[in-house]
Amino acid sequence: NAGVTQTPKFRVLKTGQSMTLLCAQDMNHEYMYWYRQDPGMGLRLIHYSVGEGTTAKGEVPDGYNVSRLKKQNFLLGLESAAPSQTSVYFCASSWASGNTIYFGEGSWLTVV
Amino acid sequence: GNSVTQMEGPVTLSEEAFLTINCTYTATGYPSLFWYVQYPGEGLQLLLKATKADDKGSNKGFEATYRKETTSFHLEKGSVQVSDSAVYFCALSEIGRGSTLGRLYFGRGTQLTVWP
Numbered sequence: 271n272a273g274v275t276q277t278p279k280f281r282v283l284k285t286g287q288s289m290t291l292l293c294a295q296d297m298n299h300e301y302m303y304w305y306r307q308d309p310g311m312g313l314r315l316i317h318y319s320v321g322e323g324t325t326a327k328g329e330v331p332d333g334y335n336v337s338r339l340k341k342q343n344f345l346l347g348l349e350s351a352a353p354s355q356t357s358v359y360f361c362a363s364s365w366a367s368g369n370t371i372y373f374g375e376g377s378w379l380t381v382v
Numbered sequence: 383g384n385s386v387t388q389m390e391g392p393v394t395l396s397e398e399a400f401l402t403i404n405c406t407y408t409a410t411g412y413p414s415l416f417w418y419v420q421y422p423g424e425g426l427q428l429l430l431k432a433t434k435a436d437d438k439g440s441n442k443g444f445e446a447t448y449r450k451e452t453t454s455f456h457l458e459k460g461s462v463q464v465s466d467s468a469v470y471f472c473a474l475s476e477i478g479r480g481s482t483l484g485r486l487y488f489g490r491g492t493q494l495t496v497w498p
Binding site for chain 2: 274303310311312313314315318328360362370371372373374375376
């Protein structure tokens with residue numbers, strides 16, 4: 271059972287570099303989310319999508335962009351990485367509003 | 383607005399001890415309430431949920447009751463095991479007027495360590 275798969279799992283970036291985190295889900299879910307987890311902060315929503323071709327901003331969208339070209343994939347981009355973006359990133363998906371949300375295993379990103 | 387407050391950790395217990403992790407919430411509509419667990423190096427997994435007042439969610443010996451009068455959803459387990467060591471997150475998802483997202487609002491997490 272694949273569920274929600276994130277790649278890469280670990281990455282070290284230099285300040286100013288760009289990268290893309292890929293999230294793929296095989297549950298035919300409409301809703302997909304990107305969260306970041308920082309010590310003592312819980313999880314904060316970066317961007318989300320309520321269907322193919324749609325994206326919207328969450329709590330902390332600055333410095334990130336997203337795309338949902340295919341229903342099963344949700345990409346998170348960092349155009350110019352900053353040390354403040356050092357975090358653990360979690361992708362998640364759900365069938366619909368209010369349904370159980372399923373999480374990926376996380377992507378550990380360090381920006382030096 | 384919506385928010386979740388859970389007790390600060392870390393919580394350290396001996397095996398077979400009783401566990402309570404407090405969680406209270408603020409919501410403008412009619413939330414569903416969740417407990418998620420995160421084991422070391424892993425993502426979050428749904429532990430249990432309750433979708434309306436007085437519902438009790440339960441799983442793996444853990445229980446939580448949705449108390450609308452006290453806006454609480456405390457997590458309890460009668461006898462913890464070493465394998466329960468993890469970070470526990472309380473969360474709410476609101477379905478109500480104007481809400482079409484169903485996003486989760488998380489507490490900050492409570493680290494539980496159980497010693498043998």
